[in-house]
Amino acid sequence: MGNLAVIEAILRDRKNFFGEIRDGIGLAPKMRAMLLSSIAFLALYGAVMGSTHSFWQALSSAVKLPLLFLATLVVCAPTLYFFNLIFGSNQSLGQNIALMLTAITVTAVVLLSFAPILVFFLLTTGQYQFFKLLNVGICAVAGLVGVMFLVQGMRIVAAGGKEGAGARANVVRLWILIYAFVGSQMAWTLRPFIGAPSMKFELFRQLGGNFYANVFASLGEILGFFTVR
């Protein structure tokens, strides 16, 4: 399977695609193709994010954004696999990772589709807090679409499982929450992705604070309640 043909298969022929994952057909080439295409798309989106600051920030974000998604996958994959196993799933770890990679690939495609819009705002606005919140919003939408694919894929791949189907569906829902929390904390740890205009380029910022407090602070500044320093 061509690395980019996997996008066509996921978006247009997803039932067959998930059916093949269920039957374990071509798992390795599928995973390789999804990994490569999602890295490429995420890198491109990351480069646009960092382009508001400097060349080095663009380069750094192009590396860090794929790293963010893949590190989150590595951290969260065992939880989903073992809890599915406990509730009667017969899926292998490879099948679970393939499903998660499908979600990441869809997220990456959606992010890429937003990249021209991001370039548009890059050209037409210089407000850092707005640009940051725009990215948070875009990532949330993209993540949501990716997660919807994961739920659909889990349903198709798990079809035919005898016991614990309801419990496994709940496991997936809970896992999505965990994935979102881990992902947001991972993003906070790997920041900056955009780079505050008043600060010099740094590969990583000091630990401290958290993602949610920062989003609320940015909202507060945009709404005129206070100024973030």
Next chain:
Amino acid sequence: MTIDDVLAQVRARLDLEADREHELLEEIRGHLQDAVDAAMARGLDPEAALAEAASRFGIVATTGELRRAHAGWGALDGVLAAAVPVVLALLFRWLIFAPDGTATGWREALNRPAFWVIAIISLLAPLARFRQRRAVLAVWALFWGLSLATALGGAVRW
């Protein structure tokens, strides 16, 4: 049952891009009509003739083959339409006009012949490359329109 009913069953299984699907359905309609005419010439009534034609066509097997043979690259066109302008914008911004990472104004870029050469090639390249030219051109027109408007207006602060 009519030919349209048979075509509706075929359509439900094809799941291709709309224009390609329409072409195929029209082609299948022609073949089915010929087969029905031939069967009626052999003395079958219209309903039996259509049933025989549909059976010979083999909806499940044939549509599966057609789907595999005609599966498009529409999603990839979309990926390219999004990626190409963004990649070129980044190349312009960071590698061609400001390789050292410093801000170079678009006004300054406008005075450089290289800018115009690359812009024109970039605008024309999608014409030769992609099937969905209108979509690519629309993205490009928007992108370059905005770029030039902001450059001329001096609103961009890199």
